Amino acid sequence: MTALVLDGKSAAARAKEQLRSRVAALPQAPNLVVVQVAGDPAADRYVKAIGRCCGEVGVGYSLSVLPVDVRTARVEEIIRDLSADPNVHGIIIQMPLPKHIDSTAVIACLDPRKDVDGIHPINAGRLANGTPTLVPATPAGGMALLREYGIAVAGKSAIVVGRSAVVGRPMAWLLLQADATVTIAHSRTQDLAALIRQADIVVAAIGKPRFITRDMLKPGAVVVDFGINLDAEGTLCGDVDTANVLDHVSAITPVPGGTGPMTNVQLLENLLTAIRL
Numbered sequence: 001m002t003a004l005v006l007d008g009k010s011a012a013a014r015a016k017e018q019l020r021s022r023v024a025a026l027p028q029a030p031n032l033v034v035v036q037v038a039g040d041p042a043a044d045r046y047v048k049a050i051g052r053c054c055g056e057v058g059v060g061y062s063l064s065v066l067p068v069d070v071r072t073a074r075v076e077e078i079i080r081d082l083s084a085d086p087n088v089h090g091i092i093i094q095m096p097l098p099k100h101i102d103s104t105a106v107i108a109c110l111d112p113r114k115d116v117d118g119i120h121p122i123n124a125g126r127l128a129n130g131t132p133t134l135v136p137a138t139p140a141g142g143m144a145l146l147r148e149y150g151i152a153v154a155g156k157s158a159i160v161v162g163r164s165a166v167v168g169r170p171m172a173w174l175l176l177q178a179d180a181t182v183t184i185a186h187s188r189t190q191d192l193a194a195l196i197r198q199a200d201i202v203v204a205a206i207g208k209p210r211f212i213t214r215d216m217l218k219p220g221a222v223v224v225d226f227g228i229n230l231d232a233e234g235t236l237c238g239d240v241d242t243a244n245v246l247d248h249v250s251a252i253t254p255v256p257g258g259t260g261p262m263t264n265v266q267l268l269e270n271l272l273t274a275i276r277l
């Protein structure tokens, strides 16, 4: 068996073309604002990529970088002001915020209708209820990639390894909405390998280089790898040992070039939803 490699880069390029025409047809281009606290080089790269993506599809983009010692009250004020600004259609608070900032309090100041990253509890609650809402972009992108390749989800057994609010948990809800039978695993799960081996669809959202190995996967499984890691040699890799499972699974998202490129496309998809809310 040779795995179908789910090419997120090409799928994202096609999706961006469509987004560009949809934006061009709007009376006014929507505006996205990213609020970032300085001091995280990885976040600098993510934010730059979001800005580039906005430029490619013709969406307005601005970045507000706050000093590393900014206080919670000031960030709350900024988010409240942006939420009230009719010229701002989508807001991203670049996570994680530094430890001294109360993220929960900051997120509560965000207008849920402008929450294109789906982090506000109202959006998270709607997702959990199975009601249409703004969904976190990374898992939404993973689901879009499965749809793009016509991979059946309904009735399949799926396991999501990882339960963060931005990746694992919402992915589990989305798979459930798509009628999979879903298990959520985490660092306290017992006999994880045995659980993974039973699954038709394996989602990795762990953050550990090549953690899921060939022996853990059922032959023919579909693998969605959200991991973005650097191994001991400094090589970018996912949470799955991709090179050694390619002749064992039926489909897999590569890292890089799989779920990653889909994330920003989904953010912009959410922005176009937000302007209608």
Ligand code: NDP
Pocket (backbone or CB within 6 Å): 138, 161, 162, 163, 164, 165, 166, 167, 168, 185, 186, 187, 188, 189, 192, 205, 206, 207, 208, 226, 227, 228, 229, 259, 260, 263
């Ligand atoms: P978190 O660190 O917030 O969550 C990691 C999850 O993995 C936790 O639920 C944790 O369990 C679980 N976990 C850790 N160790 C184990 C283990 N040994 N066995 C089973 N479960 C374990 O990470 P994120 O969800 O934010 O990110 C996950 C990965 O996805 C990272 O590599 C990140 O870089 C990447 N990512 C990719 C994006 C993309 O666009 N493709 C966007 C965002 C993130 P517990 O809850 O018990 O601690």
